[in-house]
Amino acid sequence: MKQIIKPILALCLAAVLTACGNSNFASRAAMPDDTMLGNSVPDVRIESFTVSVPNSLTVNERNLYYPVGDIVWRGDPRGDRRQQVKAIFETGVRAAAQLVEGNRPVRMDVQVTRFHALSEKARYITGGVHDIDFKYRLIDTETGLQIGETKDVNADLEALAGRRAIDAEQQGLTQKSRITAHLAEVIQTELSVPGGYKNRDLGILQVINQIR
Template sequence: MHSLFKTLMAAILLVTLTACGSAPTATRFAMPDDTMPDETLLREMPPDVRIDSFTVTVPQSLKANERNLYYPIGDIVWRGEPRGDRHAQVKRIFVAGLRDAAPRIAGNRPVRLDVQVTRFHSLSEKARYTVGGVHDIDFRYRLVDIATGQQIGPSKNVNADLKGLGGEAALAAEGRGETQKARIISHLSRVIFEELMVPGGHVTANLGLLQAINDL
C-alpha cells in the first residue's frame, strides 16, 4: 500500500509536469550488513583525519528495477550504463567518488571509511528524456581507527540527493560530457568531503516535491 501511494503520487506529479513544462585503493574488507547499526545521535566530526582505506558495500537485499516507468519502485534504479549487474555498477560509482575525495581529506589520524549504500534511485529513461527528477541516493558510513581497529563514534546516515536533469537540459549535459555517472561521482566526492571536513557535515539540497515523495 505504501509503495502504491508513492507510485500514484509520483505519476500524478509527473503527468502534471509533462503537461505544463518543456520537454586511495578500496580494501577487500567486506562489511556485513548488520555491522552498521542505525545512528542514535549525531556524530561529532572527527578532528584531523585522513582516509587510509575504504570499503563500499551494496547489499544484494537492495532490489533493482529495470522497468521504464516514470517512477519505477525499487531500491536501485540506474540507467546511466548498459544493462548489467546494477549492484556492481553502483559500487563502482561510489568507489570512484571516494577515490576522488580521499586525497583532499588529509589529516593526521588514519581511518578506514566503511560505506554501505541503502538506496540508489536514479532516473528511468522515460523520466530522463522528459521531465527529469531526483537522483535519490542514501548511504551510511562509519569511521574505523586504523591503529586500534575501533569504530569512531556511531555510524551516520547520509542523504545525498542530486537534481536529475531532464529533456533538453539532459541532452545538452550529455553533449558536454556531463553524463549522469560523471555528475553523480562528482557529487558523491563533494558529499564525502563535506561529511568529514565541514562542521555539521553535508546538507541535503531542497529539491522540491519529487524529493518529498521519495522520502515518504
C-alpha cells in the same frame, strides 16, 4: 499501499509537468558505536575504504515514470546494477580521499542503502531527483576502533531532464559523472565540515521520494 500510491503520485506529477511543457551493515555486532563526533570535525585521512551494496536492495529495470525499488540506474549498459553502483561509489570515495588531509589514518566503510536515479522515461520527460542514501563508519587503522557513530547520509542530487540532459551529455556531463562528482563532494564535506553534509532541498519530487 505505499507501493501503489507512490507511482500514482509520480505519474500525476508527470502529467502536470508535461502539460506545462516541461540496511544495515552486514552485522550490527561488527558496527559498534564508539564515541560521538557530534558537530566536531574528525582530524582524519582516508587510508583505505570499502563499499558494499547489499543483495537485499531491490533493482527495478522497468521504464516507468517512477519505478519502485531501491536501485534504479540507467547510466551504464544493462548488467549487474549493484556492481555498477558500487563502482560509482568507489570512484567517489577515492576522489574524496585525495581532498581529506587530516592526521589520523582511517578506513572508511560505506554501505549503500538507496540509489534511485531516473528511468529513461523520467529522464527525457519529467526530470526528478537522484535519490542517494548511504551510511558509513570510520575505523582507526592503528587501533582497529571505530571513531564516532555509524552515520546515515542523504545525498540527493537534482536530475537533469529533456533538453538540459541532452545538452549536458554533449558536454560530457553524464548522469554517472555528475553523481560521482557529487558523492566525492558529499564525502569530503562529511569529513571536513562541522556537522557534516546537509542534504539539499529539491522540492516536491524529493518529497515523493521519501514515500517508501
